[in-house]
Amino acid sequence: MPRKSKGARLYLRKRSGRPTVWVILDGTIEVGTGCGEHDRSAAEVQLQEYLAQKHKPQWRQGEPGQVAVADVLAFYGQERAPQLAHPETVGFHVEHLLRHFGDKVCSEIDGTSCRAYVRRRMGGEDGRRAVKQGTARRELETLQSALGFAFKEKKLVLPVFVTLPDKAPPRERWLERSEAARLLAAALGIVPVASDVISREPVKWGRMYRPTYHVARFILIALYTGTRHEAILALRWGVNSSGGWFDLDRGIMYRRGQGQKQTSKRRPPVPIPENLAPHVRRWRKLTVNGPVEYHGRLIKKERKAFDRATDLAGLGDDVTPHILRHTCATWMLQRGVPIWEVAGFLGASEKVIRDTYGHHSPKHLEAAKRRFNGQSLGNGI
Template sequence: MGFDRQRTFEEVMIEYLSHAAQTQRSFDTTQHRVKALREFFAGRVMNDLSGKDIREYSSLRSKAGKSPATINRELAALSAAINWCAVELEWKIPNPVKGRTLREAESRVRWITRAEVDSLCRSARTQRFGDLLEDFIRLAVNTGCRKEEMIGLEWRRVDLASRLFYLEGEHTKAGKRRSIPLNEGAMSALKGRMSFRAENCPASPWVFSRRTGEKVVDLSDGFEGACKKAGIKDFRIHDLRHTCAAWLVSAGVPLIEVRDLLGHSTVQMTEKYAHLAPARVRDAVSVLDKPMSQSRYTDNPAGRAEGALKLVST
């Protein structure tokens, strides 16, 4: 293998995508990002890639209306491809992406109140397959699970007696297994799906299935229709997950426990909800008003995930 051979963008991406196709759960997303990169870098000799090229790419994508977050994810795909070829194939190519990402705004946190959830569910019930959509909404806001985690949920992983369902690594974004405790709101949603299954498709393995027993593929159209009818604007399916987190944090559940429930890989990902816990901060500073001997402020371990979810039961 010649270390000084000139390598094109296409060569790098073919090698990297061949690897990524076998290892990444989000391979479709990676392909989408590489498509955007190809429009600018097609035919480029990667050995000569410089910081100027990265800045030009970022500028063009910004002018095209793309957000800093989107541009950074695209550049991250380029960086990952370069790094993989440099390490695994020992290609001598530079990585000028390092240190040249754009500053991002705070991540979006959109959530709704319990009254708005009830309104959304009433709107859902008026639509075709409305009971299914309502159960999906109720399960989402009471567990904080991602859309894919719920749509792919099988009955064999649901334990109503123990009030849990289980997600294996293959079902989660972080690739780690976790168990999801079920409060009354979640139990009610699952019992609704169980009744539907018994009446229409008793052999179906899927919690969210059609009358034929086939797995539900997408609920986006029905969800958007319910939001519109309920007058809830700028609200996406993923925001149901934000809603669960917001309710938990507002009720005083520690961020580290919310992290465990949602399956975040780091507590930093959960910190975007920290501003919703002003009471916790007030309790903390109130310690300064008392002599140390009178302070009762301690780290209360009582709010484990299962107990915490009782606070958001709907």
């Protein structure tokens, strides 16, 4: 009995004596992408384009029971995804969605099939790495967007709804100043070398490991500006169209590249904080392209080096690069900065700041505290 085809997918082809590259495997067909081992995002875009060209949607009368889910995803990938800020993410999500919904029609999408998809992804589908519920939810959101786009474009005569798992509760983890200092020191290779016998508190520090200066720069920028992970890594010294830059003459940090499309994750320009400005001017003399570079090249993700710093600092797995944004927001509110000003500085809505970080503000529930003052207390007034 022939083995069932896994459908078109990416495969890392290792070749003797030649560079490792991503290829598209589709049954017995192999298509080169021209993307190297460290260029997975571009390979995802190539896979998305391949799927769109290979599969021509059959809409028939547009009834959900007649339209294949694969057609909807292919249409979305071809017509809508290229206009998004991160089309490669759509390609990555589609690859997983097709494994579960690829042989179904739209009318088969219901709560049962969506919950089965979440269980499959969280359980490690087909021997693949298990993911968290939030990841499965984001993939289903892509399916939801694809179905909504097909209905809007009149390819479906009826809307089809996707059942999403619950959202994960907002992260409340943030760093105390002592924790942030330990993390920064660890990025510079500095760790405790002697502790007090009674209190066990460090009394002597020394550089025992090789410093990772690009991680230290990343940490300082994130703590002082609350800029998102991806935007920090894209920062350069000059005006460009692919990322933000520092304007040292005017003291402004631009988080978006010139002409870059505005997304829901707003990236407004902000003044360079006074405590950060001297560091930035010094980094400008030490680096070529941007502050967060390694051996003269900008990096794409803070992963191994950042994890190494958290380990050396004795911090848990819950300390991720995004925690630094939470820390910046929390510190500003604790200092009494108004919520509207924090929202404008971080590029978030006031509602998000209030709901996620509002309890850190010294003015939080201050009016409620005053309600217990006065001689009328207990008189039914």
